[in-house]
Amino acid sequence: MIELLSIHIPKTGGTSFYHVLQMVYGDAVTPSLKRRDYLTLMARHDSLQQGLAPGIRAIHGHLYYRELAAIHRASGAKVICWLRHPVERVASNYRFFRHRLLHPELNPEVFEQNKHRIQESLLEYATLEENRNRMSRFLEGITLEQLFFIGFLEDFEHDLQRLARQMGWPPFSPPHFNKGELKAPPALEDAVFSQIASLNQEDMELYEAAREMGRG
Numbered sequence: 034m035i036e037l038l039s040i041h042i043p044k045t046g047g048t049s050f051y052h053v054l055q056m057v058y059g060d061a062v063t064p065s066l067k068r069r070d071y072l073t074l075m076a077r078h079d080s081l082q083q084g085l086a087p088g089i090r091a092i093h094g095h096l097y098y099r100e101l102a103a104i105h106r107a108s109g110a111k112v113i114c115w116l117r118h119p120v121e122r123v124a125s126n127y128r129f130f131r132h133r134l135l136h137p138e139l140n141p142e143v144f145e146q147n148k149h150r151i152q153e154s155l156l157e158y159a160t161l162e163e164n165r166n167r168m169s170r171f172l173e174g175i176t177l178e179q180l181f182f183i184g185f186l187e188d189f190e191h192d193l194q195r196l197a198r199q200m201g202w203p204p205f206s207p208p209h210f211n212k213g214e215l216k217a218p219p220a221l222e223d224a225v226f227s228q229i230a231s232l233n234q235e236d237m238e239l240y241e242a243a244r245e246m247g248r249g
Contacts, residue, residue, distance in 0.1 A: 034090065034108060035082070035089065035090060035091070035092060035104055035108040035110045036090050036091065036108070036110050036111065037054075037058075037090065037091040037092070037110055037111050037113065037200075038091075038092050038096075038101050038104065038105060038110045038111070038112045038113070039051075039054065039091065039092065039093040039094075039113050039114070040096060040097075040098060040101070040112065040113070040114040040171055040172065041065070041093060041094055041095050041096070041114075041115075042095075042114060042115065042116070042117075042122075042167065042168050042171045042172075043095065043122075043126055043129075043167065044117065044122050044125040044126045044129065045114075045115040045116055045117045045122060045168075045186050046115045046117070046184075046186040046189050047065075047093070047095075047115060048065070049189070050093075050115060050184075050193070051065045051093055053193065053205075054091055054093055056205055057091075057200075057202050057205070058090055058091045060088070061088055061089055061090040061091060062089070062090070062091040062092075062093060063085060063086075063089055063091070063092050063093060063094065064094075065093055065094055066092070066093065066094025066095060066096060067094065067095055068095050070094065071094065071095070071096060071100065080103065081096075081100065081101070081103075081104065082103075082104055082107075092104070092110075096171075097170065097171050097173065097174075098112070098171065098172055098173060098174045098175045099173060099174045102174055102175075105175075111181035111182070111200075112175060112179070112180050112181055113180065113181055113182040113183070113184070113196070114171070114172065114180060114182075114183060114184070115183075115184040115185065115186055115189075115192075116168060116183060116184070116185055116186070116239070116240055116243055117168075117185065117186040117187070117240075118187065118240060119166075119168065119229075119230065119233040119236035119237050119240055120221065120226050120229045120230050120233070122167070122168070122236075123155075123158075123159050123164060123229050123232075123233060124155060124221060124229070126158075126164065126167075127155050127158045127159070127164075130147075130158065133147075134147060134148065134150065134151045135151075155221075155225065155229075156225060156228060156229070159228070159229045159232055159233075160232060165232050165233055165236075166233050166234075166235040166236045167236070168236045168239055168240070169235040169236050169239050172239070177239070177242055177243055177246060178246075181199075182195075182196050182199060183243050183246070183247070184196060185243075185244070185247075
């Protein structure tokens, strides 16, 4: 029976968190699903659940809630996610994008598709519709109140222990975290920060609302 649905919004600590899920669930957690993995599964099966290996109890990956909604309704599984300040999340996603362009050997296919963008600035990247309000798009269809757990990358280790208590997981030592996700990003100029925040108003409101819930 599926008991946990972990929505991995890009650049919110999901890679580090997946190592935790492997420690807790072992073979009962899915691979960390990328978008291409989901699309491949759906091309071969009528539903995501049909494409899962027997005995899976936890699903983790770059999956939109709407793609998990049917499993959520049928199983009553706990839905969790991690959030990050929207401006910092966009800047981190941009650095990841740039890194792959500067190192084409890492993903030749991505490089070929995007090599014309190698001079693209952070603001140019942030202006593209596909890069705006991504946290809100991943969570479309579920309210913050309906989520079992919301963690914040900025408080990763503290929130991880909070989740472990809520889930009743046995004590464990944190894994070696993805330092690229957890380290403080370079400071942005105030004007750039403000522009990116304005471009991601929905995510700013989502993030602030989630923070307020945590303070309540």
